Amino acid sequence: MSTKYAIVVFPGTWSERDWAAAITDVLGETAELVFHKEKDLAGADCVVLPGGFSYGDYLRPGAIARFSPIMEAVADFANAGGPVIGSCNGFQVLCESGLLPGALMRNRSLQFRCQTQHLRVERAAAPFTSLAREGDVLSIPISHGDGNYHADDLTLARLEANGQIAFRYCTADGEVTGDANPNGSRANIAGITNEAGNVLGLMPHPERAVEAALGGTDGLVVLRSIQETVHERAGV
Amino acid sequence: MPVSQETLDRIALTADEYALIVQKLGREPNEVELGMFGALWSEHCGYKHSKPLLRMLPSEGPAVRVAAGEENAGVVDIGGGLSVVFKIESHNHPSAIEPYQGAATGVGGIIRDILAMGARPIALLNSLRFGMLDDPHNRYLFEGVVAGISAYGNCIGIPDVGGEVGFAPSYAGNPLVNAMCVGLLPEGGLVRAAATTPGSTLMLVGSATGRDGIHGASGLASRTFGDGEREMRPTVQVGDPFLEKVLVEACLEAARSGHLAALQDLGAAGLTSSAVECAARGGTGVEIDVALVPRREPGMTPYEVMLSESQERMLLIVREGEERPIADIFERWDLSATVIGRVTGDGLARILDGGEVVAEVDIKPLSEPPLYRSEPQRPAYLAALHEAPLPELPPPTEAGALLRALLASPNIASKRSVYRQYDHEVQTNTLVRPGEGDAAVLRIRGTAKAIAMAVDGNGRMAYLEPYAGGAMAAAEACRNVACAGARPLALTDCLNFGDPERPDVYYQLAEAVRGIADAAKALGVPVVSGNVSLYNESGGEAIYPTPVVGAVGLLEDADARLTAGFVEPGDAVLLLGADALDGDPASLAGSEYLAHVHGLVIGAPSIDLALEARVQALLVALAEARLLRSAHDCADGGLAVAVAESAILGGVGFVGDPTLTTTLSLPRERGHDGGRWDAALFGEAASRVVVSCAADDAAAVAARAEAAGVPALRLGSVGGERISLGGLIDEPLEPLAEAHGTGLERALAG
Numbered sequence: 001m002s003t004k005y006a007i008v009v010f011p012g013t014w015s016e017r018d019w020a021a022a023i024t025d026v027l028g029e030t031a032e033l034v035f036h037k038e039k040d041l042a043g044a045d046c047v048v049l050p051g052g053f054s055y056g057d058y059l060r061p062g063a064i065a066r067f068s069p070i071m072e073a074v075a076d077f078a079n080a081g082g083p084v085i086g087s088c089n090g091f092q093v094l095c096e097s098g099l100l101p102g103a104l105m106r107n108r109s110l111q112f113r114c115q116t117q118h119l120r121v122e123r124a125a126a127p128f129t130s131l132a133r134e135g136d137v138l139s140i141p142i143s144h145g146d147g148n149y150h151a152d153d154l155t156l157a158r159l160e161a162n163g164q165i166a167f168r169y170c171t172a173d174g175e176v177t178g179d180a181n182p183n184g185s186r187a188n189i190a191g192i193t194n195e196a197g198n199v200l201g202l203m204p205h206p207e208r209a210v211e212a213a214l215g216g217t218d219g220l221v222v223l224r225s226i227q228e229t230v231h232e233r234a235g236v
Numbered sequence: 237m238p239v240s241q242e243t244l245d246r247i248a249l250t251a252d253e254y255a256l257i258v259q260k261l262g263r264e265p266n267e268v269e270l271g272m273f274g275a276l277w278s279e280h281c282g283y284k285h286s287k288p289l290l291r292m293l294p295s296e297g298p299a300v301r302v303a304a305g306e307e308n309a310g311v312v313d314i315g316g317g318l319s320v321v322f323k324i325e326s327h328n329h330p331s332a333i334e335p336y337q338g339a340a341t342g343v344g345g346i347i348r349d350i351l352a353m354g355a356r357p358i359a360l361l362n363s364l365r366f367g368m369l370d371d372p373h374n375r376y377l378f379e380g381v382v383a384g385i386s387a388y389g390n391c392i393g394i395p396d397v398g399g400e401v402g403f404a405p406s407y408a409g410n411p412l413v414n415a416m417c418v419g420l421l422p423e424g425g426l427v428r429a430a431a432t433t434p435g436s437t438l439m440l441v442g443s444a445t446g447r448d449g450i451h452g453a454s455g456l457a458s459r460t461f462g463d464g465e466r467e468m469r470p471t472v473q474v475g476d477p478f479l480e481k482v483l484v485e486a487c488l489e490a491a492r493s494g495h496l497a498a499l500q501d502l503g504a505a506g507l508t509s510s511a512v513e514c515a516a517r518g519g520t521g522v523e524i525d526v527a528l529v530p531r532r533e534p535g536m537t538p539y540e541v542m543l544s545e546s547q548e549r550m551l552l553i554v555r556e557g558e559e560r561p562i563a564d565i566f567e568r569w570d571l572s573a574t575v576i577g578r579v580t581g582d583g584l585a586r587i588l589d590g591g592e593v594v595a596e597v598d599i600k601p602l603s604e605p606p607l608y609r610s611e612p613q614r615p616a617y618l619a620a621l622h623e624a625p626l627p628e629l630p631p632p633t634e635a636g637a638l639l640r641a642l643l644a645s646p647n648i649a650s651k652r653s654v655y656r657q658y659d660h661e662v663q664t665n666t667l668v669r670p671g672e673g674d675a676a677v678l679r680i681r682g683t684a685k686a687i688a689m690a691v692d693g694n695g696r697m698a699y700l701e702p703y704a705g706g707a708m709a710a711a712e713a714c715r716n717v718a719c720a721g722a723r724p725l726a727l728t729d730c731l732n733f734g735d736p737e738r739p740d741v742y743y744q745l746a747e748a749v750r751g752i753a754d755a756a757k758a759l760g761v762p763v764v765s766g767n768v769s770l771y772n773e774s775g776g777e778a779i780y781p782t783p784v785v786g787a788v789g790l791l792e793d794a795d796a797r798l799t800a801g802f803v804e805p806g807d808a809v810l811l812l813g814a815d816a817l818d819g820d821p822a823s824l825a826g827s828e829y830l831a832h833v834h835g836l837v838i839g840a841p842s843i844d845l846a847l848e849a850r851v852q853a854l855l856v857a858l859a860e861a862r863l864l865r866s867a868h869d870c871a872d873g874g875l876a877v878a879v880a881e882s883a884i885l886g887g888v889g890f891v892g893d894p895t896l897t898t899t900l901s902l903p904r905e906r907g908h909d910g911g912r913w914d915a916a917l918f919g920e921a922a923s924r925v926v927v928s929c930a931a932d933d934a935a936a937v938a939a940r941a942e943a944a945g946v947p948a949l950r951l952g953s954v955g956g957e958r959i960s961l962g963g964l965i966d967e968p969l970e971p972l973a974e975a976h977g978t979g980l981e982r983a984l985a986g
Binding site: 011056205 | 386390569570658659
C-alpha cells in the first residue's frame with residue numbers, strides 16, 4: 001500500500017510537480033496536489049509545502065499564503081504530530097504562519113541564487129533525517145532570493161538548545177564558514193524544525209536532488225527518511 | 237491632409253502611408269482607426285521592411301507541424317506524439333529606456349507567445365549585448381537587465397537554461413535583449429490562434445487594461461531615438477510575473493478543457509493586433525465593445541483601450557455557449573475572464589463603445605501593411621576593413637599571458653555571476669545546466685528523449701561581413717546543439733539591426749538573412765519562428781548588425797548527451813574540422829583576440845557551410861555511437877580558449893603535442909612562409925570542435941572523421957594540472973581558471 005503525500009498548491013507555487021515526480025516516480029508513493037482553497041488534506045500521511053513565489057512574494061514571501069483556507073488544516077495536521085515539510089517558499093510560509101520560529105529576509109547579496117550547496121546535517125532523527133548521521137554533508141540545490149534566515153538571540157539559543165537546527169550551509173568538508181553561507185542566514189541556518197521535530201522548513205530543494213542524471217541523489221536522504229517515518233505511522 | 241504630421245509621427249506612419257489608408261478605406265480614418273493602422277502597420281507588427289527578406293528563409297521540413305508566420309510560434313515534432321514550440325523575440329528599445337522592466341516584460345511576452353499555442357513553457361534562454369562595462373551607464377543597463385530577467389523568470393517557475401552575453405562599444409546605450417522560450421506540447425494539445433467561427437465569444441483574461449505601453453509597437457520599437465529617450469519611460473510597461481504565472485496555469489487548463497476555439501496573446505499593439513490577427517488568420521471579423529474591457533484607471537478612451545500594451549493579458553476565443561466553464565476555470569485562479577465581443581462573419585474590425593460604433597474597418601487592409609524593398613547598398617566601410625592588412629601588431633607578450641587575458645575578457649569569461657541569478661533547475665528536467673556544455677539539455681519526461689538548445693550570434697562577424705555573420709550565427713547555434721550530441725531540428729531567429737531605410741543597413745539585413753537562409757538549407761534545418769528588431773541605433777550610429785539564432789535539437793537517447801569539460805586523464809583530445817594548425821592570418825578576422833588585445837575589428841570572416849554540415853553530422857554520429865567524452869566548439873578566443881575552457885570545466889589539465897606548431901612564426905618574423913602563432917591559437921575559423929575520447933577510441937574517431945570527409949587533428953591528451961599547447965603555452969590550470977571564473981565580476985567592479 002502506498003502512502004499519500006499532500007502537496008499544497010498556492011497561486012504562484014512552482015515546485016509542486018517536481019515534488020510529485022519525486023514522490024511518485026522515485027519513492028513510489030502517491031502524491032496529491034491540494035489547492036489552497038481546499039479545507040481538508042484528504043487523509044494525507046505527509047504534507048509538503050513546495051517552493052515558488054506564492055502570491056508573487058508580494059508584501060513578504062509567504063505572508064499572504066498563510067491566510068489560505070488550507071493552512072488551518074495544515075496547522076491541525078502539524079499539531080497532531082503529522083510530518084510537514086516546507087521547502088523554499090514553503091519554509092517562508094511555515095515561518096509566516098507561526099508553525100516555525102524566525103523569518104526569511106532578502107539574501108545578503110540582494111541577488112537571487114541558484115546553485116548547488118553543501119549542507120551539514122545537524123540533527124539525525126526521524127522524521128526528516130533518520131537515514132543520515134550527524135555531520136554528514138549533503139549536496140542539494142538552492143534557488144531563492146529571500147533565504148536569509150533571521151531569529152532573535154533568544155530564539156536562536158532555544159533552537160540550538162533543543163536541537164531544532166536541521167541543516168547548516170557548509171563547505172564540501174563540512175566546515176560551517178561565512179564563505180559557505182549563500183544568503184547571510186544567522187548561524188548558517190539552512191533548515192530548522194519545530195520543537196516537536198515533526199515540522200521541517202528548509203530553503204534548499206531536496207526534490208531536485210533525487211536522480212543521478214540531475215546532478216545528485218542527496219535529497220533522497222531527506223525523502224527516504226520521511227518515507228520511513230510515514231510508513232511507520234501508517235503501519236505499512 | 238486632415239491629420240497633422242505630428243500625429244503621424246507619433247504613430248510612425250508616413251504621409252504616403254496615410255494616403256494609402258485613405259485610398260483603401262475610401263474615406264478618412266477616424267482617430268481610433270488611424271491608431272489601429274499605425275500599430276498594425278508599424279515595423280514591429282507589420283514587418284514592412286523585413287517580410288520580403290524573410291521569405292528567403294526555408295520554413296518547411298519533415299518535422300515542421302506549424303511553419304513560421306502561420307501562428308505565434310513554430311511547432312516541431314519530436315516523435316511519440318510530442319512537439320516543441322519555440323520562438324525568440326527582442327525587447328531592445330524598452331530595455332534601453334528602463335532595463336529592469338524592459339527585460340522582465342520581454343521575458344513575459346515571449347512566454348505568452350508559447351502559451352498561446354497551448355504549450356507549457358519549459359525553458360527560457362536569452363541573448364544579451366551591452367556596451368563596454370567601463371562605462372557606468374552600461375553597467376547599469378547590464379545589471380538592470382539581468383535583474384529583470386531573474387525576477388520575472390524565477391517567479392514564474394520556468395528554468396532559464398542558457399544563452400549568451402556579449403559586450404562591444406557598438407551597443408552602448410542600445411543594449412540587445414533577446415529572449416527565447418521553448419514549450420512542450422502533448423499530443424493533440426496544439427491550440428491555434430485563428431478565429432474561424434462567427435458567433436464565437438471573445439474573452440479577455442488576466443490583467444486589467446491601463447494606459448501603459450500605448451504606442452509601444454509604433455513609437456518605441458519602430459523608430460530610432462536619441463537623447464530624449466528617458467522621457468519615454470512611461471511608455472515601458474511594468475511586468476507582474478505572479479499574474480503571468482497564474483495566467484499560464486489557467487490558460488493551460490482552459491486549453492485542455494475543450495471549450496477553446498483559439499487562444500492569442502496580447503503583445504505589441506495590445507488588443508488591436510491580437511483581435512485583428514485572429515480574425516485575419518480565420519478569414520472572419522471581430523466586434524469588440526471597449527466599454528466591457530476591465531480598466532485599471534477611469535476615463536480611458538477607446539483609442540487608449542485598443543492600443544494599451546498592458547502586460548499579462550490573453551484573448552480567448554470560446555465556443556459559443558461555453559463561456560461559463562471557461563469563466564469558472566479563471567475564477568478558480570482568481571482571474572477575471574470578461575466577454576468583450578464576438579467573432580463575426582463580415583470581415584470587419586468593428587469597435588464599439590457602449591454600443592456606439594467608434595471604428596469600423598476591413599480586416600484585410602489592417603493586416604496587410606505595405607511592404608518595402610529598399611535598394612541595398614554595400615556599406616563603404618567593408619572594403620577598407622577587409623583589405624586592412626594585418627598591421628604591424630605590437631610584439632605580443634608570451635602566449636600564456638595572452639590566453640589568461642582572453643579568458644578574463646567579459647566576452648569569454650564565465651557567465652556564472654549571471655546565470656546563478658536564474659533558476660535553471662525548476663521543473664527538474666535540466667540535464668546539462670548553464671556553463672556545463674555548449675547547449676542546454678532537457679530531458680523529455682516519460683521518454684528516453686532529450687532536447688538541446690542554444691542561442692548564438694556574433695555582431696562583430698556580421699559587421700565585417702553580414703552574409704557570413706548570418707550564416708555563422710545559424711551554424712554556431714546548430715553546432716552548439718550538435719556538441720551536446722543532439723541533431724539540430726529547427727531554428728528561430730532574431731534580427732537586430734539599425735534603420736532599414738538606410739541602404740547600407742538594408743544591405744546588412746538582406747545579406748544576413750541570406751546567410752541564415754543558406755546555412756539553414758545547408759544544415760537541413762528550417763526556420764520556424766522569429767522576430768525583427770530594427771532601428772537599433774543611438775546618436776546616428778547603427779549597432780553592429782546582430783543576427784541572433786536559436787536552435788533546438790533532439791537526442792533520441794538522453795544518455796548520449798555530451799558536455800564541454802574534459803572527463804578522464806589519459807583521454808585523447810582531437811580537433812575536428814581542421815587537420816593542421818596552419819596559423820592562417822585570415823582566421824583572425826573579427827576575433828576576440830584582435831578586438832580585446834589589439835583594439836581592432838578587421839578582416840573578412842567566412843564559413844564553409846558544406847564542411848560545417850559534415851562536422852555537425854559527424855558529431856551527432858560520434859555521440860550516438862558513444863565514442864566521445866566531451867565536445868566544445870572553437871568560438872570566441874579560438875582553439876586555445878576552447879581547450880582551456882574544456883580543461884577548466886573538467887578541472888583537469890591538458891598536455892598538447894609540442895610539434896603541432898613548429899612551422900609557425902612570430903607575427904614580427906617576416907619572410908617566414910608558415911602561419912602566425914597568434915592566429916593558430918586565437919584565430920576564429922569556423923566549423924572547428926575540440927573533442928575528447930577514451931584513448932582506445934581515438935583511432936575509431938579519426939577513422940569516422942575521415943570517412944565523413946571531416947579533417948581532424950590529434951591535439952594531445954587530458955591530464956595533469958597544467959595546460960600546454962603546441963609548445964607555445966605551458967601554464968598552470970589554476971590561474972587560468974581563476975581568470976575565467978572572475979573576469980566578468982572584475983570588469984563589473986570597474
